[in-house]
Amino acid sequence: MAITQTFNDVNDDARNGAYSTPAQPAELDASKVTITVAREFKPVPPASELVFGQVMTDHMMVVHYDPVNGWSAPEIKPYGPLSIDPASSCLQYATNVFEGMKAYAGPDGRPRLFRPDMNMKRMQISAARVALPPFDTAELLKLIHKLVALDARWIPTVKGHSLYIRPTIIGTRDSLGVAASDRATLYVILCPTGPFFRTGARPVNLLAVHDHVRAWPGGTGGYKLALNYAPTFKPQQHAAKLGYDQCLWLLGEKITEAGAMNFFVVVRRDDGDLDVITPPLDGTILPGITRASTLDLIRAHPSRTTLPGLSPETLLHAVERELTISQLAAWAEEGRLLEAFTVGTAVVVAAVGRIGHDGKDIVLPAHEGALGAVARALYERITDIQEGRFEWENWSVPCA
Amino acid sequence: MAITQTFNDVNDDARNGAYSTPAQPAELDASKVTITVAREFKPVPPASELVFGQVMTDHMMVVHYDPVNGWSAPEIKPYGPLSIDPASSCLQYATNVFEGMKAYAGPDGRPRLFRPDMNMKRMQISAARVALPPFDTAELLKLIHKLVALDARWIPTVKGHSLYIRPTIIGTRDSLGVAASDRATLYVILCPTGPFFRTGARPVNLLAVHDHVRAWPGGTGGYKLALNYAPTFKPQQHAAKLGYDQCLWLLGEKITEAGAMNFFVVVRRDDGDLDVITPPLDGTILPGITRASTLDLIRAHPSRTTLPGLSPETLLHAVERELTISQLAAWAEEGRLLEAFTVGTAVVVAAVGRIGHDGKDIVLPAHEGALGAVARALYERITDIQEGRFEWENWSVPCA
Numbered sequence: 016m017a018i019t020q021t022f023n024d025v026n027d028d029a030r031n032g033a034y035s036t037p038a039q040p041a042e043l044d045a046s047k048v049t050i051t052v053a054r055e056f057k058p059v060p061p062a063s064e065l066v067f068g069q070v071m072t073d074h075m076m077v078v079h080y081d082p083v084n085g086w087s088a089p090e091i092k093p094y095g096p097l098s099i100d101p102a103s104s105c106l107q108y109a110t111n112v113f114e115g116m117k118a119y120a121g122p123d124g125r126p127r128l129f130r131p132d133m134n135m136k137r138m139q140i141s142a143a144r145v146a147l148p149p150f151d152t153a154e155l156l157k158l159i160h161k162l163v164a165l166d167a168r169w170i171p172t173v174k175g176h177s178l179y180i181r182p183t184i185i186g187t188r189d190s191l192g193v194a195a196s197d198r199a200t201l202y203v204i205l206c207p208t209g210p211f212f213r214t215g216a217r218p219v220n221l222l223a224v225h226d227h228v229r230a231w232p233g234g235t236g237g238y239k240l241a242l243n244y245a246p247t248f249k250p251q252q253h254a255a256k257l258g259y260d261q262c263l264w265l266l267g268e269k270i271t272e273a274g275a276m277n278f279f280v281v282v283r284r285d286d287g288d289l290d291v292i293t294p295p296l297d298g299t300i301l302p303g304i305t306r307a308s309t310l311d312l313i314r315a316h317p318s319r320t321t322l323p324g325l326s327p328e329t330l331l332h333a334v335e336r337e338l339t340i341s342q343l344a345a346w347a348e349e350g351r352l353l354e355a356f357t358v359g360t361a362v363v364v365a366a367v368g369r370i371g372h373d374g375k376d377i378v379l380p381a382h383e384g385a386l387g388a389v390a391r392a393l394y395e396r397i398t399d400i401q402e403g404r405f406e407w408e409n410w411s412v413p414c415a
Numbered sequence: 416m417a418i419t420q421t422f423n424d425v426n427d428d429a430r431n432g433a434y435s436t437p438a439q440p441a442e443l444d445a446s447k448v449t450i451t452v453a454r455e456f457k458p459v460p461p462a463s464e465l466v467f468g469q470v471m472t473d474h475m476m477v478v479h480y481d482p483v484n485g486w487s488a489p490e491i492k493p494y495g496p497l498s499i500d501p502a503s504s505c506l507q508y509a510t511n512v513f514e515g516m517k518a519y520a521g522p523d524g525r526p527r528l529f530r531p532d533m534n535m536k537r538m539q540i541s542a543a544r545v546a547l548p549p550f551d552t553a554e555l556l557k558l559i560h561k562l563v564a565l566d567a568r569w570i571p572t573v574k575g576h577s578l579y580i581r582p583t584i585i586g587t588r589d590s591l592g593v594a595a596s597d598r599a600t601l602y603v604i605l606c607p608t609g610p611f612f613r614t615g616a617r618p619v620n621l622l623a624v625h626d627h628v629r630a631w632p633g634g635t636g637g638y639k640l641a642l643n644y645a646p647t648f649k650p651q652q653h654a655a656k657l658g659y660d661q662c663l664w665l666l667g668e669k670i671t672e673a674g675a676m677n678f679f680v681v682v683r684r685d686d687g688d689l690d691v692i693t694p695p696l697d698g699t700i701l702p703g704i705t706r707a708s709t710l711d712l713i714r715a716h717p718s719r720t721t722l723p724g725l726s727p728e729t730l731l732h733a734v735e736r737e738l739t740i741s742q743l744a745a746w747a748e749e750g751r752l753l754e755a756f757t758v759g760t761a762v763v764v765a766a767v768g769r770i771g772h773d774g775k776d777i778v779l780p781a782h783e784g785a786l787g788a789v790a791r792a793l794y795e796r797i798t799d800i801q802e803g804r805f806e807w808e809n810w811s812v813p814c815a
Contacts, residue, residue: 066592067591067592068502068590068591068592069590069591069592071501071502075501094501096498096499096500096501097498097499097500097501097506098496098497098498098499099496099497099498099499100496100497101471101475101494101496101497101583101602101604102468102471102581102604102606104645105505105506106497106505106511106583106585106641107511107513107581107583107641107644108641108644108645108648109509109511109640109641109642109643109644109645110645110648111506111507111509111645113507143649144646144649145645145646145648145649146645146648146649146652179591181502181507181591183501183506183507185506186645190468190469191467191468191469191579191581191606192466192467192468192469193644193647193674193675194648194651195648195649195651195652196648202501204501204502206502206591225633226633227633228631228632228633228634231628231631231634232628233625233626233627233628234628234631234634234646235646240509240645240646241506241507241508241509241642242509242641242642242645242646244507244508244509244593245504245508245509245510245511245545245546245586245640245642246544246545246634246635246640246642247593248508248510248545248546248594248595248596249543249544249545249546249595251594251595252546252595274593275593
């Protein structure tokens with residue numbers, strides 16, 4: 016025992032550092048951040064002139080991963096272009112993941128984030144789906160807090176306005192071999208944004224599309240990947256030519272999503288209650304954070320809270336079930352289809368006006384100010400929570 | 416008539432240039448190219464040390480598009496990183512298209528390309544699918560000729576070796592709005608390459624995968640898009656862990672592709688003839704140029720040419736039809752399944768050794784040197800044409 020050493024002993028010694036072992040690749044560590052403040056600050060456009068996604072703030076956060084060193088020291092620095100090898104995985108094989116979040120100006124002046132843990136978790140899952148390296152999401156969130164704090168002057172203080180946050184991770188392996196990227200760049204950029212539809216509260220018109228399929232069983236529709244978006248642009252251009260705003264994506268008869276948003280309908284039941292229905296998370300549907308929040312709030316009414324403008328006598332049922340386009344047409348015909356609306360981080364809640372299908376339109380009832388009673392209640396309550404006017408289950412998190 | 420001018424007259428005048436009209440965006444024009452030669456040339460690795468996709472040549476071609484100016488003057492310049500805005504469409508929404516081609520050293524020393532028109536046409540179609548701007552493919556091909564000529568010293572002269580060419584077009588619209596990219600960068604990079612499988616002529620083992628689905632009807636599997644590749648890396652890692660080289664992609668029971676290659680089987684018929692079968696181009700299959708060439712050569716044997724090593728009495732039938740995994744297993748059971756092989760630009764032709772499915776392996780007959788008679792005949796003939804040793808229907812095009 017004193018003389019011979021078993022393999023287990025050797026392994027124990029190695030674990031205890033008795034032998035020199037190669038350094039472990041570093042974890043993502045927000046405390047290592049270096050901050051370089053821009054020499055000149057850009058002018059912040061007036062809130063009324065903001066167009067979604069066009070004007071970026073003064074700074075960005077960037078951190079790099081390689082398999083030997085792990086995550087580098089994060090940098091917060093002036094917004095500017097990335098230097099990317101032309102052979103990089105992100106350009107050649109679309110190993111790109113993003114998230115969409117928003118920072119809001121709270122009544123106390125402090126910036127607030129909305130359920131940021133959910134974005135962090137989804138980003139981690141999406142990155143794993145395209146074999147990008149894992150990262151400590153709590154550290155990424157700390158970096159987002161720091162970046163938002165630095166660029167806080169960009170957060171519009173007008174109701175319904177916010178600072179959109181776009182965390183992104185891209186594969187940077189610079190070899191053309193068709194294989195997972197063992198290198199990555201993780202970055203966060205910010206842009207101030209107003210209400211998604213500039214034209215004001217008008218309903219969105221959708222064209223049901225079945226010849227192009229956004230997501231399928233065994234595909235990637237349930238992940239937030241860059242690659243889910245490029246194939247939608249051509250069908251979207253076609254829909255626009257026909258006078259529709261967005262595509263309603265079908266998989267056969269089944270409704271999946273609308274544009275880049277989750278889709279809901281409100282249907283009157285025989286007993287007078289209202290079903291608020293959205294397709295289930297079967298792998299073809301993005302697990303939207305506004306979608307989850309919508310379902311949670313519907314379930315809370317009226318037992319735990321009364322949604323604004325709705326009577327406590329209005330009983331709502333949150334239903335996750337398959338929705339077909341012909342079922343929708345039938346409900347509309349019967350006068351049961353009270354509302355259709357889309358939800359997402361950028362749009363929050365938007366009313367649907369009509370849905371083109373097979374040369375005809377399913378026309379939704381018109382509502383003053385576009386949103387029906389349920390969609391309006393959700394819009395008001397969600398933005399009240401986001402902007403810190405209503406406290407609800409710690410969904411709104413003040414920036415540190 | 417002499418006094419009043421109708422709207423039609425005004426339009427006619429505008430068409431005739433009577434009013435000043437904005438300049439047309441410029442077309443892609445190879446004659447405008449500027450060439451900047453690298454100050455230092457990199458050492459060319461010995462052919463025996465080449466690994467696919469890892470070492471890039473000295474130069475690259477880059478040209479940019481914007482909707483006002485159209486295509487810029489193309490640049491051939493030293494290989495180096497691209498400067499890309501973090502909000503760019505190529506990083507956020509995967510608006511990225513690429514091609515794979517090869518330049519070969521001909522017996523006369525001149526570089527040759529293999530059916531380059533087919534790559535150019537496919538690239539144009541793929542770019543349109545993700546709403547990227549069109550470009551004159553003849554001009555792009557001229558630029559590729561110029562770039563290959565400049566870096567011709569990189570073309571390995573060893574049989575089975577070549578200079579791999581990677582034309583790429585990426586969307587560079589720098590706005591986060593989910594919409595088509597109206598800006599683009601088109602570039603071409605080159606890397607010398609040896610036989611795809613470094614281990615020599617050993618068969619490829621495939622794992623049939625049905626839980627992850629590569630392509631779907633109404634999806635993008637029939638286009639050469641970056642976004643078709645990222646989702647394959649995780650299943651590929653799983654296959655590798657189980658001891659397989661690549662995935663055999665299933666759609667339900669149907670076989671679609673193998674790894675990033677088209678898939679063929681050779682089946683003995685009751686009359687003794689051989690069916691050479693591959694799935695049809697139903698939108699889930701990449702229209703491979705080696706695939707098309709394989710079908711053409713099978714159809715030409717023995718009436719128009721005798722494929723090397725095959726007797727003119729061996730009658731081959733090129734068949735594009737649905738292939739199911741259970742049909743494959745049944746043919747193997749009956750002793751009719753003589754060969755399975757994959758084809759693609761990088762690999763040319765590779766033998767399949769076994770196919771894992773539902774915990775069992777479908778084992779293909781072993782052949783000396785890995786390739787069966789049909790696969791070997793195709794490999795020999797295609798590389799003979801590519802490398803200029805055999806003239807066939809102008810498939811091999813000398814560089815200007």
